[in-house]
Amino acid sequence: MKTICLNIEKALGAVSKEQVYAFEPQVKKGLEMLYAGNGPGNDFLGWLHLPSSITDADLKEIEDTAAILRQKCDVVVVVGIGGSYLGTKAVLEALNNSFDWLQQDRKNPVVVYAGHNIGEDYLYELSEILKDKQFGIINISKSGTTTEPALAFRILKKQLEDAVGKEEAKHRIVAVTDKARGALRTLANQEGYKTFVIPDDVGGRFSVLTPVGLLPIAVAGISIRELVAGAVSMEKVTGTDVPFTENPAAIYAATRNALYAGGKKIEILANFHPKLHYIGEWWKQLYGESEGKDNKGIYPASVDFTTDLHSMGQWIQDGERTIFETVISIENPDRKVLVPSDSADLDGLNFLAGKRVDEVNKMAELGTQLAHVDGGVPNIKITIPEVTPYYIGQLFYFFEIACGISGYVLGVNPFDQPGVEAYKKNMFALLNKPGYEKESEAIKAKL
Numbered sequence: 253m254k255t256i257c258l259n260i261e262k263a264l265g266a267v268s269k270e271q272v273y274a275f276e277p278q279v280k281k282g283l284e285m286l287y288a289g290n291g292p293g294n295d296f297l298g299w300l301h302l303p304s305s306i307t308d309a310d311l312k313e314i315e316d317t318a319a320i321l322r323q324k325c326d327v328v329v330v331v332g333i334g335g336s337y338l339g340t341k342a343v344l345e346a347l348n349n350s351f352d353w354l355q356q357d358r359k360n361p362v363v364v365y366a367g368h369n370i371g372e373d374y375l376y377e378l379s380e381i382l383k384d385k386q387f388g389i390i391n392i393s394k395s396g397t398t399t400e401p402a403l404a405f406r407i408l409k410k411q412l413e414d415a416v417g418k419e420e421a422k423h424r425i426v427a428v429t430d431k432a433r434g435a436l437r438t439l440a441n442q443e444g445y446k447t448f449v450i451p452d453d454v455g456g457r458f459s460v461l462t463p464v465g466l467l468p469i470a471v472a473g474i475s476i477r478e479l480v481a482g483a484v485s486m487e488k489v490t491g492t493d494v495p496f497t498e499n500p501a502a503i504y505a506a507t508r509n510a511l512y513a514g515g516k517k518i519e520i521l522a523n524f525h526p527k528l529h530y531i532g533e534w535w536k537q538l539y540g541e542s543e544g545k546d547n548k549g550i551y552p553a554s555v556d557f558t559t560d561l562h563s564m565g566q567w568i569q570d571g572e573r574t575i576f577e578t579v580i581s582i583e584n585p586d587r588k589v590l591v592p593s594d595s596a597d598l599d600g601l602n603f604l605a606g607k608r609v610d611e612v613n614k615m616a617e618l619g620t621q622l623a624h625v626d627g628g629v630p631n632i633k634i635t636i637p638e639v640t641p642y643y644i645g646q647l648f649y650f651f652e653i654a655c656g657i658s659g660y661v662l663g664v665n666p667f668d669q670p671g672v673e674a675y676k677k678n679m680f681a682l683l684n685k686p687g688y689e690k691e692s693e694a695i696k697a698k699l
Contacts, residue, residue: 254637255489256646258500260507262621262631263576267510275506275661276496282660283502286653287492291660293667298453299652302461303483303645311477314463317426317446318470322361324424325388329378329408330468331367332392333400336428338537339460339648340468341365342530346639347474350527360473361388366408367401375404379411387412388424390471392464394450396429396436399676428463455667457538458652461645475641482645490653501654504578504632509661511576511630512550518575520568521554524617525582527639529556535651542655542666549662558616569627576630580647581617583637585610 260272285291286300321328330337344363349355353362366378389412391405413421427440431449440447448463459465461483466476490501497503508519519539521532532554543549555564568575591612593605604612621631634650636643659666681691 253485253642255485256500256637256643256650257635258504259633259635260503262625262633263507263511264630265625266516266576266628266630267507267514271514272503272507272510273496275509276502278509278661279502279506279657280492280496282505282657283490283492283499283653285660286656292665296453296455296458296667297656298451299455299458299461300656301487302451302454303480303487303649306461306480311466311480314448314466314470314476317448318467320446321388321390321424321426321471322473325361325386326358327382327385327387328361328363328390328468328471329382329387330363330365330390330392331401331405331408332365332464333368333398334537334541335456335459335534336392336401336464337365337368338457338530338534339465342534343460343465343469343474343479343641343644344472345530346527346644347641348472361471363468363472367391367393367404370400370403375407379407382408382411383415388426390426390428390468391436392428392450393434393436394430394456395434396439397434399679402435426467428467455669457534457541458667460534460648478641479645482640482642482647483649484645485642486646486649487653490650501650501657504634504650504654505657505661507632508550508576508578509658512662516550516574516576516630518551518553520575520577521552521580522557522560522577523555523580523582524557524613525580525585525639526556526559528580528582529554531580531644531647532556538651538655539658541669542659543662543664545664545668545670548664557620558613561616561620568624568629573628576632577624578632578634579617579621581633581635582639583635586639 264272286297289297330340340363364378366375389405389408391401393401396402409421409425412424416424422444425443425445426448427436427445428448428450429436429440431437431452437447448467450459450464451462454462456464461480466479469479470476490499521535523529523532536552536554539550539552568577589609591601591604591607591609593602621633625631634647636647656666677691678695680688681695684692
């Protein structure tokens, strides 16, 4: 099997190769800190050797539970927020048919999401569409008290119990939660739900290869074995025993930090394959939550080309020169579509007749790269041979370990997220949550 390929040549206008390679000692130190477990956040390094530690028994238990949900349910609602749903959605959007929801003869349940927002209309519409469906719930929360998923689960649990009875509902609800404590663990034990554990040492944004991601991915009919195998292969080529020049995660971490040191404050993850949209959404959380602290960090943004070339393209081409792009390129698409000839040729596209649509897309990709580099936007390119579970698994692990290295090079703890709590404290105070009386008084005085 191949490995995803990193190319930084088009980034070497804004920084030199020497400047990138000058980060080698810091990158090596960062990687060694991950492996030695002696850096900040070292109690959240369970993801580091997670791929190679997943056993056949682990995968079989997940597959068996997924088979029960697949047999009982037309729709499975994944309840979670942040890393508890973004990784799953990224995999499913990348690997499923883009119009899967329109197919009549479905082999797999439709996977939908809740608990990632507090939209009343969204929850109402979801509840309405589920009324005539056989549905189940995968509730993902380490604590069980995070507001968004807890609120959604409370509503959906009642709807499911009302529809099929409390006893049957128990067999359609799976809890992915803490191994010993928390509200969801307590409820799962009381009700007898099937449970899977979120490891204590794996943070949400690094959890896609735990049951958090693997269970709903298996429910959707995607091979979790291939996904894990891809991650295992990337774990092997990014370890401390791999020379810096041959380690793609090390080179990526060094390049982006060199660009940041040179004044490039925004990284745009771009793709020319619309099915990768949610890879960008997952990546934004991974890097934004890991690096954005202590008044430091590259701002992560994402775009879908060529679509966004007709919206964000102008700013990227001619706006403030504080950006660089990392482009995910797909070597071989799954399908083949040829451009037909037209006798009238009113649209002037007969010069493309007989060509694959992907050839047109590839030239748009190359033309965009050349234009952006000429316009002062350094480009890093990540090439994926095909969009398969194996290569998506590689991509996830590649970004994860590069993120850990990059955070240490930046001088922050890549594995905490203290800033996430700020809005929660204000929200609870405004809602007069018990225990927040002083905060309520203070915030009302401020208002």
